[in-house]
Amino acid sequence: MTTFRRKLTPETVRRLTLSAEPWLSCDDCFAAVDEYVELLLANAPDDMPALRAHLSGCSACCEEARSLLLLVAADENVDPGPALRRLEEF
Numbered sequence: 099m100t101t102f103r104r105k106l107t108p109e110t111v112r113r114l115t116l117s118a119e120p121w122l123s124c125d126d127c128f129a130a131v132d133e134y135v136e137l138l139l140a141n142a143p144d145d146m147p148a149l150r151a152h153l154s155g156c157s158a159c160c161e162e163a164r165s166l167l168l169l170v171a172a173d174e175n176v177d178p179g180p181a182l183r184r185l186e187e188f
């Protein structure tokens with residue numbers, strides 16, 4: 099019988115939850131990134147944690163998302179600043 103106990107801090111729980119996210123391939127990310135960019139530009143709540151997790155670990159897709167965000171923002175004539183900051187605040 100083991101009495102070993104690990105204290106779970108909120109930070110540990112967050113990490114465990116993050117690593118349990120469904121794994122996204124770059125193709126999956128590419129397919130959903132336009133939706134994510136729209137979400138950021140609309141200042142909507144971030145309900146795509148798997149995508150965010152992928153972007154935080156994949157500089158290629160993060161760069162792609164940034165370019166798309168700037169493109170869409172220019173197209174819709176909105177200020178990309180706040181959305182860009184949200185994209186980059188990993």
Ligand SMILES: [Zn+2]
Pocket residue numbers: 123124127152156158159160
């Ligand atoms: Zn990727």
